[in-house]
Amino acid sequence: MTRPELTIAVPRGALLRETLDLLDAVGVETAEVRSNDRKLLFGDVGIVTMRPSDVPTYVEAGAADVGITGKDVLTEQDEREVVELLDLGYGPCRMILATVAGEPDPAAEALRRLGVMRVATKYYRIAARYFEETGRQAEIVEVKGSVELAPLTGLVEAIVDLTATGTTLRENGLVIREEIMTSTARLIANPVAHKLKSAAIDTLVARMREHRPAAPVVA
């Protein structure tokens, strides 16, 4: 078997299944990836699997030629030098500001009386930029685990987080107060590979455009 032309960074987690379905549809063999969830590198088919937030790192450095990850990740890491090629349409979710249900909104109340609200998030830069753009003073508290816990314990008044269905928020008594951005899966490429492997990348883009699940929602 010849070495595949492109190395593709594939996100594990919520985007994995639809990513593998799309790769199957465009002719990349994914059976081994599906059957082995401990292995990370599949050299025969040119697939490497990783956390979605690591995809831009590998693609920027050229360790993978192309990759698939969420727009939320790309926005949080907007200094990465990668080419954003295609909106793949699947994995839709929203970046939201949520607080404990009930009136008055505890975050607005903290801002009004104390001059600053505390906000827990895994998306430090998106949150900081959003409060700067909307002219509000916020102290961003970066957490690694379940963000929903933070307002329930009094650590913060609000959270900025990603939600697809809103179920986890509801179960924890939180309500969405504002929508910051929407996100879907994107195909990205290394800028050097984009030029030196242009034919292979253009073919992949054309096939994915044809086989992506549905017309993406225009943000």
Next chain:
Amino acid sequence: MIHPIPNGTRDVLPDEMRELRAITEAMRAAFERREYGEVWTPTIEFEDVLRRGETGVDPAYRVFDDHGHVMALRPDMTVPIARVVATRYATAEPPLRFSYFAHAYRGVRPHRGQMREFLQAGVELVGAPGPHGTVEALTVLCEALDAVGLKGYRIALGSASLYPALMDTFDVPVEVRETLLAALAARDFVKLETQVRRHGLDDALVRVPQLRGGAAVLDGITGGEAGGLRAILADLPEHVSSRIVFDLGLARGLGYYTGAVFDVLDPELGEPLGGGGRYDDLLGRFGRPMPAVGFALHVDRLHLALAGEEAAA
């Protein structure tokens, strides 16, 4: 004892230094053969002189002198050399040829191949218009890379005036232009496509900047820019033209480019080794209007690509 050094700087010790020296000496000889005289300029300049270049890259490090003037570490060498030409060669007969090996400073996120203090090697050819000036610069560039021993490199060639001309052709409203240029500069083709669709603009505004490859991609466009790129290709010697891949979406970060622009790419490295282009308006901002072209290579990245090629061989 551990004594820290500033973020984005690093020490070079003798084993690495010998390899870097071999690279710069080979390039220096290549520049010398083409009569590009080497210059030094101050590492630190007055900030308003650097800003006159309108590079779009702000100096990252500033200090005050004993009179309260703001001085800054240069973010590149092209603007200092434009200053030298305007002040020290005010009446000299063009063309003028200069080369340099100099450190420049930018407030980037430091990573392998791009520190905040970095060594550039480059040339400036002043007073030689396109296409023949561009042909000479590309030829010298390939001679320097060959002298260093780099094997697999390619030159991505495009034009800084191509996309603005395309927006003229399709009557893109003034208020949308900045958005499209910003999307292109960020290499965000999803945003470019969304914006073009939203404003009901021609599909060519999405398609053309994604054209990459051999001379055939020039068939996809009409107008002066395609003619200009064809004229360059026609005059290049074979050992240079065989290295060229066209990239009609090439957008270089610096604001002073006016015509042909190029990036040096190597399969062994995920980012360009350097690049350059035409800056026909820059000298005018310093009071001596002349067309010019030049390039700069990151010596560290050249070293990484060479090491990568050696390991792959």
